Amino acid sequence: MLSETFAFGDSPIHRLDPRLRVVLAGLFSILTAILNRFPAAFFAVFLALVLIGASRLPVRQVLSRLAVVNGLVLFIWLVLPWTFEGTPAVEIGPLVGSWEGIRLCALITLKSNAIILALIALVATMPVATLGYALHHLRLPDKLVYLLLMTYRYIFVIETEYQQLARAARIRCFKPGTNLHTYKTYAYMVGMLFVRASARAQRVHQAMVCRGFSGKFYCLHEFAFKSSDWAWSSAMGISLIVLGGLEWAPIV
Amino acid sequence: MGADRLVIDLENISFAYPDGRDVLSGLSFKLDKGARAGLIGPNGSGKTTLLHMIMGLIPPSEGAIRLFGREMRSEKDFHESRKNIGLVFQNPDDQLFSPTVLEDVAFGPLNLGAGPEEARDIALKTLKDLHLTGFEDRISYRLSGGEKKLVALATVLAMDPAVLVMDEPTTGLDEKTNDRIVSILNTLDKTLLIVSHEYNFLARTTNDFYGMRDGRIFYAGESATLHTHYHAHAAGEVPHKHI
Amino acid sequence: MGADRLVIDLENISFAYPDGRDVLSGLSFKLDKGARAGLIGPNGSGKTTLLHMIMGLIPPSEGAIRLFGREMRSEKDFHESRKNIGLVFQNPDDQLFSPTVLEDVAFGPLNLGAGPEEARDIALKTLKDLHLTGFEDRISYRLSGGEKKLVALATVLAMDPAVLVMDEPTTGLDEKTNDRIVSILNTLDKTLLIVSHEYNFLARTTNDFYGMRDGRIFYAGESATLHTHYHAHAAGEVPHKHI
Amino acid sequence: MHISEGVLSAPVLAGGAAFAVAGIAVGLKKLDNDRIPQAGILAAAFFVASLVHVPIGPSSAHLILNGIVGLLLGWAAFPVIAVALVLQAILFQFGGITSLGVNTIIMAGPAVLGYYLFTPFIARSHTTAMAGAFACGFTAVLVSALIAAAALMLTGEAFLEVSVALVAAHIVVMIIEGIITMFCVAFLKKVQPSMLQIG
Ligand SMILES: Nc1ncnc2c1ncn2[C@@H]1O[C@H](COP(=O)(O)OP(=O)(O)OP(=O)(O)O)[C@@H](O)[C@H]1O
Ligand SMILES: Nc1ncnc2c1ncn2[C@@H]1O[C@H](COP(=O)(O)OP(=O)(O)OP(=O)(O)O)[C@@H](O)[C@H]1O
Ligand SMILES: [Mg+2]
Ligand SMILES: [Mg+2]
Numbered sequence: 001m002l003s004e005t006f007a008f009g010d011s012p013i014h015r016l017d018p019r020l021r022v023v024l025a026g027l028f029s030i031l032t033a034i035l036n037r038f039p040a041a042f043f044a045v046f047l048a049l050v051l052i053g054a055s056r057l058p059v060r061q062v063l064s065r066l067a068v069v070n071g072l073v074l075f076i077w078l079v080l081p082w083t084f085e086g087t088p089a090v091e092i093g094p095l096v097g098s099w100e101g102i103r104l105c106a107l108i109t110l111k112s113n114a115i116i117l118a119l120i121a122l123v124a125t126m127p128v129a130t131l132g133y134a135l136h137h138l139r140l141p142d143k144l145v146y147l148l149l150m151t152y153r154y155i156f157v158i159e160t161e162y163q164q165l166a167r168a169a170r171i172r173c174f175k176p177g178t179n180l181h182t183y184k185t186y187a188y189m190v191g192m193l194f195v196r197a198s199a200r201a202q203r204v205h206q207a208m209v210c211r212g213f214s215g216k217f218y219c220l221h222e223f224a225f226k227s228s229d230w231a232w233s234s235a236m237g238i239s240l241i242v243l244g245g246l247e248w249a250p251i252v
Numbered sequence: 253m254g255a256d257r258l259v260i261d262l263e264n265i266s267f268a269y270p271d272g273r274d275v276l277s278g279l280s281f282k283l284d285k286g287a288r289a290g291l292i293g294p295n296g297s298g299k300t301t302l303l304h305m306i307m308g309l310i311p312p313s314e315g316a317i318r319l320f321g322r323e324m325r326s327e328k329d330f331h332e333s334r335k336n337i338g339l340v341f342q343n344p345d346d347q348l349f350s351p352t353v354l355e356d357v358a359f360g361p362l363n364l365g366a367g368p369e370e371a372r373d374i375a376l377k378t379l380k381d382l383h384l385t386g387f388e389d390r391i392s393y394r395l396s397g398g399e400k401k402l403v404a405l406a407t408v409l410a411m412d413p414a415v416l417v418m419d420e421p422t423t424g425l426d427e428k429t430n431d432r433i434v435s436i437l438n439t440l441d442k443t444l445l446i447v448s449h450e451y452n453f454l455a456r457t458t459n460d461f462y463g464m465r466d467g468r469i470f471y472a473g474e475s476a477t478l479h480t481h482y483h484a485h486a487a488g489e490v491p492h493k494h495i
Numbered sequence: 496m497g498a499d500r501l502v503i504d505l506e507n508i509s510f511a512y513p514d515g516r517d518v519l520s521g522l523s524f525k526l527d528k529g530a531r532a533g534l535i536g537p538n539g540s541g542k543t544t545l546l547h548m549i550m551g552l553i554p555p556s557e558g559a560i561r562l563f564g565r566e567m568r569s570e571k572d573f574h575e576s577r578k579n580i581g582l583v584f585q586n587p588d589d590q591l592f593s594p595t596v597l598e599d600v601a602f603g604p605l606n607l608g609a610g611p612e613e614a615r616d617i618a619l620k621t622l623k624d625l626h627l628t629g630f631e632d633r634i635s636y637r638l639s640g641g642e643k644k645l646v647a648l649a650t651v652l653a654m655d656p657a658v659l660v661m662d663e664p665t666t667g668l669d670e671k672t673n674d675r676i677v678s679i680l681n682t683l684d685k686t687l688l689i690v691s692h693e694y695n696f697l698a699r700t701t702n703d704f705y706g707m708r709d710g711r712i713f714y715a716g717e718s719a720t721l722h723t724h725y726h727a728h729a730a731g732e733v734p735h736k737h738i
Numbered sequence: 739m740h741i742s743e744g745v746l747s748a749p750v751l752a753g754g755a756a757f758a759v760a761g762i763a764v765g766l767k768k769l770d771n772d773r774i775p776q777a778g779i780l781a782a783a784f785f786v787a788s789l790v791h792v793p794i795g796p797s798s799a800h801l802i803l804n805g806i807v808g809l810l811l812g813w814a815a816f817p818v819i820a821v822a823l824v825l826q827a828i829l830f831q832f833g834g835i836t837s838l839g840v841n842t843i844i845m846a847g848p849a850v851l852g853y854y855l856f857t858p859f860i861a862r863s864h865t866t867a868m869a870g871a872f873a874c875g876f877t878a879v880l881v882s883a884l885i886a887a888a889a890l891m892l893t894g895e896a897f898l899e900v901s902v903a904l905v906a907a908h909i910v911v912m913i914i915e916g917i918i919t920m921f922c923v924a925f926l927k928k929v930q931p932s933m934l935q936i937g
């Protein structure tokens with residue numbers, strides 16, 4: 001089942017102005033993504049952990065989200081060190097792992113985790129609707145914001161529809177396997193989701209028209225920048241400058 | 253009973269969906285200001301199609317639609333008439349497309365030109381009138397079926413239409429929610445047109461009944477001509493109403 | 496009335512959806528072979544949840560489910576029991592996902608191991624029994640509401656289950672389709688469990704009534720204890736039945 | 739299919755973002771306000787369908803479906819896929835902010851390509867349409883894998899083997915996507931052909 005696990009909580013981060021959180025997450029991600037030095041990467045992980053701490057999210061669920069990223073990171077670990085030319089570090093049979101390869105993998109690991117942790121702390125802590133309004137205030141095109149909100153509104157409806165179809169198959173003794181019958185069944189279910197989505201979209205559009213919709217979108221939500229937002233902006237601003245400093249300051 | 257009292261006046265309407273069979277054929281129907289009418293008919297007889305046609309969502313292949321005494325010719329005409337005729341859809345999930353209840357209810361007023369503040373106030377007041385105070389920040393998709401129906405009604409009432417058209421407002425609802433909708437409808441001072449399969453519900457909310465058959469509407473009786481008869485009923489402890 | 500005559504035996508079942516409120520709490524329920532039982536309860540009282548639990552689609556948080564005298568512990572157990580218990584969903588759109596009626600009805604037999612030819616024959620025969628001959632190449636999605644309900648019933652009957660469980664088989668259907676479903680059910684020689692809000696329908700198809708309240712099921716009476724009383728009814732030309 | 743955060747180099751990320759913005763702009767331009775509900779609800783369906791896991795031998799894979807999305811939406815696939823990726827990032831942390839551009843290109847580029855290459859076949863007779871649909875599903879995933887590989891290679895030559903492994907790991911997925919797309923198109927052609935823009 002879909003759910004917004006982290007969105008509804010009460011913490012200093014949950015109370016921050018959503019616009020600020022989106023901007024901070026963006027800046028932090030971009031800065032971290034282009035880092036190359038270890039001290040900076042470690043500091044990025046540290047900052048992300050501070051944010052997670054401040055957001056008071058359940059540790060176990062945060063860790064389970066990290067598993068996904070680290071699955072991909074693991075894939076890189078399995079290939080890259082052994083194929084990267086450089087100073088040999090370990091040998092397993094015919095395979096030679098290089099220091100340079102290991103260094104690159106370690107850097108990727110730190111950066112990936114730091115960015116995802118910050119994303120969880122800053123953005124996953126708001127309902128998608130709120131993100132939509134924040135993006136609207138940050139001047140994203142109306143159409144894109146509306147597309148996001150519409151998609152968000154209906155993923156739950158359609159997910160329930162999918163669950164029901166999957167149940168309908170199960171009660172008729174459907175057992176998935178590696179065979180054409182299985183793929184055909186899934187393809188039909190997916191096709192049915194699309195057909196019903198399209199029919200629903202037509203009805204939704206009619207409902208919008210009935211309520212006077214004429215192509216213009218409005219936003220009811222206003223945000224207020226509070227003093228705590230200023231405090232967090234300054235603290236994060238300084239931290240990001242330190243992060244940049246660790247990366248770009250000349251080595252002494 | 254001059255023409256100025258007619259809010260809905262359909263003349264000789266015919267319609268078929270692209271893929272064939274006639275749904276409406278030579279249908280005529282008049283609804284007076286202040287009338288409260290019920291419409292009954294078998295599945296697929298074209299009730300929903302008819303309501304959508306009144307709202308200007310489907311153009312008739314033949315015949316004339318007059319609303320509030322004016323003939324409807326273009327989308328622009330209907331854009332005006334929709335301010336005065338509100339339709340509650342058969343399925344509330346189609347009607348509640350905004351993430352939160354407040355936005356959904358404010359959507360109509362915003363389109364009618366209200367400012368954000370004003371739309372918000374109208375929405376809050378409408379919710380209050382339907383005893384839905386406290387629902388404004390609820391996420392639409394998480395409401396129960398009955399709550400969704402009530403909020404869908406609120407989205408339409410927020411536009412304060414003179415005519416309220418409802419497509420099966422009570423299917424699948426239990427007696428309590430049913431009763432609540434009945435009592436809300438009975439305090440409204442609007443022209444009503446209600447499609448339903450439930451005689452009981454129609455008997456409690458409307459004054460006149462129409463039936464639908466072979467693509468046409470026929471008058472089926474006044475409330476005064478209602479008759480009563482025995483019917484079988486589950487007893488036991490299950491709570492139920494005797495009317 | 497030995498334990499071997501019990502087809503469904505639920506003991507002390509409790510369940511809550513992840514987001515909170517208890518839906519079932521300490522529910523017990525027994526259904527004998529050959530019984531025809533109706534279940535009535537307000538919206539959201541957990542009727543659908545209960546039926547899905549019997550099918551093994553939702554695991555109880557507490558309590559035991561015994562079907563045909565065997566305790567159900569794993570998905571594998573349920574995979575077996577589903578051959579003998581068929582569920583017709585509340586919403587036929589959730590049940591039909593194949594492009595054509597024939598493919599939909601043949602889906603169950605195919606999963607039970609029938610070859611394509613055999614599955615086709617079973618499907619055609621089932622459609623014939625429900626007087627749906629000629630429907631095999633129709634597109635399921637485009638059927639009318641009532642036709643969909645009948646095809647959904649066919650998809651389940653094609654698997655020839657000993658027990659038939661139906662979730663609101665008649666909501667939103669007109670009287671004619673209603674009557675048709677009643678007469679089909681009354682010719683079936685199966686154990687029945689039917690959820691419905693319609694007393695009338697239950698009175699015509701079942702022998703015993705159960706109610707649902709506060710997460711439990713209670714016995715509400717036999718058909719013999721049914722009582723009758725007056726009720727308001729639309730007259731006029733609209734066809735309707737007096738029972 | 740997506741590349742996770744922290745892997746790609748700055749120029750690749752920036753280039754991906756620039757192309758994605760351009761694609762989204764074209765897509766939005768072709769999408770008038772009246773079609774927003776259509777695109778949004780189809781995006782929701784795409785999002786949900788891509789969570790479906792199908793068995794492959796002892797393992798399983800989730801569906802990608804960008805081929806069919808291309809056939810259904812054309813250029814609108816760009817904003818639709820971008821929105822779906824944003825939702826995946828927020829709800830499950832699949833991907834993040836900086837790789838959003840590249841990932842949009844990886845998924846939406848082949849969708850639009852498939853739309854131009856294969857729509858003509860879909861309208862034809864049964865066999866041709868089925869072959870076209872299979873090719874569309876297969877090619878979309880293949881091209882996605884190739885773009886992802888290219889993004890990695892542009893980041894550094896060290897990723898050559900990772901890229902090769904990535905493409906190789908998706909060969910079975912390509913076949914399955916081809917089959918699923920084929921049956922899905924067969925379904926749509928029967929049930930609602932207007933959705934495939936072939937009346
Ligand atoms: N979009 C559509 N395209 C083609 N046929 C349609 C469409 N919508 C409805 N129909 C068909 O038109 C007929 C009338 O449908 P309509 O929904 O108006 O019936 P209804 O009286 O509202 O039925 P119900 O009581 O089931 O709601 C039915 O036969 C239906 O299958
Ligand atoms: N997937 C779900 N997640 C969370 N809550 C749910 C879910 N499905 C149902 N519920 C809630 O559980 C309760 C019981 O639902 P259920 O569908 O079993 O009721 P019901 O008796 O079948 O009602 P109805 O007469 O409306 O069909 C309701 O309050 C409902 O909102
Ligand atoms: Mg209808
Ligand atoms: Mg139910």
